[in-house]
Amino acid sequence: MVTEQLIRRGIGDPRVLAAMGLVERHRFVEAALAGAAYEDRPLPIGHGQTISQPYMVARATELAAPLPGDRALEVGAGSGYQAAVLAELCAEVFAIEIVPALAERARRALAETGARNVTVEAFDGSGGWPAHAPYDVIIVSAGAPRIPTLLVGELAEGGRLVIPVGGPQEQELALVRRVGDDYQTSFETRCRYVDLRGRFGVGGGAPAA
Ligand code: SAH
Numbered sequence: 282m283v284t285e286q287l288i289r290r291g292i293g294d295p296r297v298l299a300a301m302g303l304v305e306r307h308r309f310v311e312a313a314l315a316g317a318a319y320e321d322r323p324l325p326i327g328h329g330q331t332i333s334q335p336y337m338v339a340r341a342t343e344l345a346a347p348l349p350g351d352r353a354l355e356v357g358a359g360s361g362y363q364a365a366v367l368a369e370l371c372a373e374v375f376a377i378e379i380v381p382a383l384a385e386r387a388r389r390a391l392a393e394t395g396a397r398n399v400t401v402e403a404f405d406g407s408g409g410w411p412a413h414a415p416y417d418v419i420i421v422s423a424g425a426p427r428i429p430t431l432l433v434g435e436l437a438e439g440g441r442l443v444i445p446v447g448g449p450q451e452q453e454l455a456l457v458r459r460v461g462d463d464y465q466t467s468f469e470t471r472c473r474y475v476d477l478r479g480r481f482g483v484g485g486g487a488p489a490a
Pocket of ligand 1: 360405407423476
């Protein structure tokens with residue numbers, strides 16, 4: 282998977298590649314799908330949701346450029362796979378999943394893989410998780426109509442937010458970097474994620490940036 286799908290498609294960060302090699306993706310899907318776990322595509326995890334494609338997990342992680350001492354937030358934990366990759370690369374990971382049954386499943390899978398530095402909770406994370414802010418890294422694993430202001434506000438000095446932004450059919454991975462009180466946004470990679478739900482998600486109606 283690492284050589285065929287990630288290096289060949291341009292993932293170059295050696296720490297990200299190492300983490301992707303270490304985390305066993307088959308542990309985050311149902312046993313019946315384990316045989317397909319290392320193919321480069323999303324797979325169903327129930328509740329109409331999917332485990333993200335390995336390339337997109339690697340790309341989002343590379344853009345977020347996690348460092349060993351970093352505190353990270355993931356919005357949209359789903360299976361827990363992206364959180365497990367962040368857990369290899371950061372000091373502490375907070376992960377939010379809006380579907381309680383998926384949050385429970387992610388917690389179990391993460392515990393079984395021995396990740397001790399991840400906390401998963403079930404609630405609408407479209408406005409972030411202020412209780413543990415600020416974060417050096419924020420990865421949103423579901424597509425948003427626009428970048429929620431509250432999430433940007435939870436970035437630490439020098440922090441990076443990666444979020445798919447666009448319509449339901451196609452989005453672009455946006456990278457927002459905080460430099461002092463300045464925020465620099467770039468659009469990096471075309472992608473297709475499931476919808477971000479909740480207050481600042483698709484159809485949420487709350488005003489944002
Ligand atoms: N990173 C996950 C991707 C799962 S798909 C993985 O590797 O498996 C995206 C997930 O985001 C879904 O499980 C969905 O239920 C969740 N989600 C959607 N809107 C959300 C919100 N507002 N807050 C938290 N989770 C949300």
